[in-house]
Amino acid sequence: MKVGLTERLDSFVRKHDDRQLAALPLVLFVISLIILAITFASSGSPVKLGMDFEGGTMVSMASQESVTAIQQKYADYPITDVRQAGSRIIMQFGPMSDELQQELTTDVINSYDNVEINQVGPVYGASLQKQAVKAVIVSFIGMAIVVFLIFRTFVPSVAVVLSALSDIIIAAAFMNIVGIELSLGTVAALLMLIGYSVDSDILLTTRVLKRRGTPQENISNAMHTGVTMTTTTLAALVAMYVISTFSYVLSPSFSQITLLSNISIVLIFGLVADMMNTWMLNTSILRWHVTSVGTRRRKA
Amino acid sequence: MRDDEKQQSLLKDVRVIVFILAILGSIIFIHPWYTSDEGFTTNLNYGLDLEGGSWLQLKLQGAVAQLDADSGLLVKEIVNINLAEDITIASTDEGEDEVTVTFTSASVLTNNQMDQLGVGQTTISRSNNVTQVVLHSTKETLISTYLGDTLKTEVIPTLISDGVEYEIRTAITQEELEALMEKVGGSIVTDINGNPVYKEGVTTETRDLTKEILSDKLNSLGLKDIPVKTVGDDYILIDFAGVDLATAKNIAEKPGKFEIRIITQGNESKHVLYGDEIESVSIVGYQEDSGSWYVPFTLTDEGAQALQEIAIETGATQDPMSHNLVMYLDENEVYSAPLSYSAAAKLEQAPIYSWQASTGADEDSKTRAEELQIHLRAGALPVNVELMGSGHVDAALGQQFKTQAVIAGMIALLAVAFVVFRKYNKPAILIPMVSTSISEVIMILGFAAAIGWQLDLASIAGIIAAIGTGIDHLVIITDEVLYEGKLPPRKVYLSRITKAFGIIFAASATTIIAMSPLVIMGFGSLKGFAITTIVGVLIGILIARPVYGKVIHEVLAAGSEAEAE
Numbered sequence: 001m002k003v004g005l006t007e008r009l010d011s012f013v014r015k016h017d018d019r020q021l022a023a024l025p026l027v028l029f030v031i032s033l034i035i036l037a038i039t040f041a042s043s044g045s046p047v048k049l050g051m052d053f054e055g056g057t058m059v060s061m062a063s064q065e066s067v068t069a070i071q072q073k074y075a076d077y078p079i080t081d082v083r084q085a086g087s088r089i090i091m092q093f094g095p096m097s098d099e100l101q102q103e104l105t106t107d108v109i110n111s112y113d114n115v116e117i118n119q120v121g122p123v124y125g126a127s128l129q130k131q132a133v134k135a136v137i138v139s140f141i142g143m144a145i146v147v148f149l150i151f152r153t154f155v156p157s158v159a160v161v162l163s164a165l166s167d168i169i170i171a172a173a174f175m176n177i178v179g180i181e182l183s184l185g186t187v188a189a190l191l192m193l194i195g196y197s198v199d200s201d202i203l204l205t206t207r208v209l210k211r212r213g214t215p216q217e218n219i220s221n222a223m224h225t226g227v228t229m230t231t232t233t234l235a236a237l238v239a240m241y242v243i244s245t246f247s248y249v250l251s252p253s254f255s256q257i258t259l260l261s262n263i264s265i266v267l268i269f270g271l272v273a274d275m276m277n278t279w280m281l282n283t284s285i286l287r288w289h290v291t292s293v294g295t296r297r298r299k300a
Numbered sequence: 301m302r303d304d305e306k307q308q309s310l311l312k313d314v315r316v317i318v319f320i321l322a323i324l325g326s327i328i329f330i331h332p333w334y335t336s337d338e339g340f341t342t343n344l345n346y347g348l349d350l351e352g353g354s355w356l357q358l359k360l361q362g363a364v365a366q367l368d369a370d371s372g373l374l375v376k377e378i379v380n381i382n383l384a385e386d387i388t389i390a391s392t393d394e395g396e397d398e399v400t401v402t403f404t405s406a407s408v409l410t411n412n413q414m415d416q417l418g419v420g421q422t423t424i425s426r427s428n429n430v431t432q433v434v435l436h437s438t439k440e441t442l443i444s445t446y447l448g449d450t451l452k453t454e455v456i457p458t459l460i461s462d463g464v465e466y467e468i469r470t471a472i473t474q475e476e477l478e479a480l481m482e483k484v485g486g487s488i489v490t491d492i493n494g495n496p497v498y499k500e501g502v503t504t505e506t507r508d509l510t511k512e513i514l515s516d517k518l519n520s521l522g523l524k525d526i527p528v529k530t531v532g533d534d535y536i537l538i539d540f541a542g543v544d545l546a547t548a549k550n551i552a553e554k555p556g557k558f559e560i561r562i563i564t565q566g567n568e569s570k571h572v573l574y575g576d577e578i579e580s581v582s583i584v585g586y587q588e589d590s591g592s593w594y595v596p597f598t599l600t601d602e603g604a605q606a607l608q609e610i611a612i613e614t615g616a617t618q619d620p621m622s623h624n625l626v627m628y629l630d631e632n633e634v635y636s637a638p639l640s641y642s643a644a645a646k647l648e649q650a651p652i653y654s655w656q657a658s659t660g661a662d663e664d665s666k667t668r669a670e671e672l673q674i675h676l677r678a679g680a681l682p683v684n685v686e687l688m689g690s691g692h693v694d695a696a697l698g699q700q701f702k703t704q705a706v707i708a709g710m711i712a713l714l715a716v717a718f719v720v721f722r723k724y725n726k727p728a729i730l731i732p733m734v735s736t737s738i739s740e741v742i743m744i745l746g747f748a749a750a751i752g753w754q755l756d757l758a759s760i761a762g763i764i765a766a767i768g769t770g771i772d773h774l775v776i777i778t779d780e781v782l783y784e785g786k787l788p789p790r791k792v793y794l795s796r797i798t799k800a801f802g803i804i805f806a807a808s809a810t811t812i813i814a815m816s817p818l819v820i821m822g823f824g825s826l827k828g829f830a831i832t833t834i835v836g837v838l839i840g841i842l843i844a845r846p847v848y849g850k851v852i853h854e855v856l857a858a859g860s861e862a863e864a865e
Binding site for chain 1: 359544686687688689690694697711720760761765767768771775799802806809813814816818833
């Protein structure tokens with residue numbers, strides 16, 4: 001089945017010209033940009049900010065009580081969300097005073113087992129937010145510089161950087177659609193995506209530029225390796241996602257590990273987007289570049 | 301025979317030797333062990349989210365600025381705030397080091413009242429129903445007293461290369477400070493570029509002092525292994541392993557009980573005052589003439605009066621040597637010394653507001669004075685702290701996260717092995733590939749154990765991510781070596797493996813660059829993720845993957861020979 005995917009992708013790439021090939025990724029890229037713009041217009045930031053950046057308190061504990069019962073029990077606190085995951089309840093609170101915070105902490109610790117609490121002050125959250133934006137920008141620019149240093153040709157480098165950018169934008173838009181908030185975990189995932197994304201792009205570009213043979217042969221070759229790479233990574237991430245998110249189905253005593261769950265789902269989506277961007281967007285730009293350089297050389 | 305040769309050539313390779321040493325070293329550092337009473341143990345350190353406990357992140361509130369103001373107006377405000385008296389400034393004389401302010405008032409002002417201001421020496425004269433006061437002080441004292449009295453906080457002036465820097469130990473914005481200085485005809489001093497010299501936060505010394513007080517307090521409670529770390533200039537992070545969040549907050553925020561008593565007879569003593577009667581504690585000083593280190597502190601009105609009353613009552617003013625003043629923090633004696641003769645004599649007449657606790661002349665005494673300074677604050681922190689973030693994980697939950705993380709890692713590895721097997725369909729490739737991946741994990745863990753770094757959930761995520769990139773690179777190597785499904789001749793093989801490593805190095809460089817902002821910017825929980833990823837990538841490209849390239853060639857060569865035969 002997996003081999004089937006590579007073959008199908010290969011024949012798809014062979015059958016379509018560069019413009020057709022780039023169309024779908026570019027359309028998705030633009031749609032994603034629009035989604036981010038709409039979110040930005042409505043909330044003031046392109047992705048919904050989670051507790052890590054907005055400030056607030058997350059409490060998770062073992063409890064068989066119903067969501068409504070919990071909601072009533074903690075109605076005196078600025079409770080914003082209650083969810084149930086297996087045998088655990090996860091509550092979210094907005095920012096509150098120190099005294100209230102202390103009261104809540106003491107109450108939860110004394111009345112429940114297996115408690116996990118995370119609290120972020122709004123001021124600290126705001127400063128983290130600035131740092132996170134800086135981290136993503138610095139990472140991206142750093143990556144772009146390295147890519148340019150490696151290939152030293154303009155068009156192929158731009159193709160790699162564009163495809164990585166598109167991966168991040170699509171992953172971020174996906175977060176907005178399914179309602180994943182930006183947390184420290186998802187920022188790390190977006191940065192990691194930069195690393196993963198360029199792996200297959202570098203493989204493709206190196207093979208096409210530096211190997212003898214027709215561009216199309218080299219692309220097919222690179223695709224066999226590249227798709228294997230991405231699927232193995234996806235396999236590891238899907239395992240991490242399932243274990244960290246749904247392990248309570250296997251054993252009710254297990255609980256969700258939010259950090260791992262968030263990192264893996266964003267990476268999974270980014271990598272699926274990366275398959276498309278590498279083998280359609282990047283491939284088409286590269287193929288066009290190689291053939292047009294080839295014709296120009298022949299003319300001269 | 302042929303097999304022996306191959307074994308030898310592999311073992312002679314420097315990279316293989318390094319690899320084997322790295323693995324052995326890692327296992328020694330991790331030190332996995334099993335005993336029947338303790339079960340399975342290792343040398344690995346776990347973060348709070350895997351071990352259970354709580355953490356607090358505190359921000360130190362304050363501001364540091366250079367300030368200037370009019371001495372006369374400063375004195376007028378200080379007298380007004382403390383004594384509610386309106387005075388008229390007759391003259392001010394601002395000298396190099398000293399300022400002299402002469403002022404008059406219709407009310408009677410006493411020496412005692414002037415002492416209470418604590419700004420300097422005064423000479424008082426009264427004639428024609430007018431009190432005239434000549435005050436000798438310094439600009440720094442006046443500015444710090446004015447701000448301190450207005451804001452009810454400590455203000456510490458420090459001499460720096462280009463003037464005097466005032467540390468205000470409470471949260472104050474630049475605008476608020478500007479407004480306060482305008483009231484006394486002053487402003488925030490501007491630098492050569494015309495920017496006001498103002499910065500939110502505290503000085504490094506204050507940050508370190510706060511850190512020390514917290515460590516001291518945790519130690520005195522028997523919590524010796526609680527690390528107090530400073531993050532940047534203004535943040536302090538405390539990890540309380542095995543302590544719940546409510547308790548942790550209590551410990552960090554509640555000051556200790558400070559008490560001063562006077563010895564009445566033998567071991568008997570009488571209560572004088574508690575820590576809340578201490579108005580402020582200044583920094584440790586050295587007295588040139590008596591040659592000793594001391595801690596200055598001031599008492600409130602009630603405190604000063606109580607001390608005078610009891611000193612007279614117990615006879616300490618008459619015979620100071622047999623009536624030591626003893627200080628206790630949380631019932632432990634932290635200081636004991638008699639009153640000085642001059643202080644004793646003065647106490648007969650009036651209460652004393654400004655005190656100095658002397659400790660002696662040597663270096664040891666300096667340390668004692670610094671400790672006493674901390675104790676006098678009753679373990680209360682020198683600056684206000686704001687809770688910026690906190691967290692708590694039950695020990696049982698942490699244990700469970702640990703188990704789950706290990707399961708996630710194992711299943712991730714199995715999933716990867718499954719995909720690899722479907723693609724290549726050869727155990728000869730699968731086994732070296734999976735073993736290389738496992739060896740990379742062992743080396744990451746070995747490195748973690750060697751430098752004693754704490755593994756938290758984020759680091760585990762980093763390790764799983766490293767398995768992902770690791771396998772990616774092994775696939776690149778395998779596909780290059782297995783050109784068109786078979787092993788190419790040696791020369792072609794060498795150029796291909798070089799190319800494969802070109803791609804791998806390039807990809808690794810971008811991953812490291814992309815992750816490094818997380819390490820430098822120091823987001824608490826994600827530092828671990830970034831560090832593991834980077835270490836994983838480095839271990840992979842420098843140690844494990846070159847060996848895989850070698851091994852896979854040997855294995856495939858052996859395989860094809862076997863086929864040929």
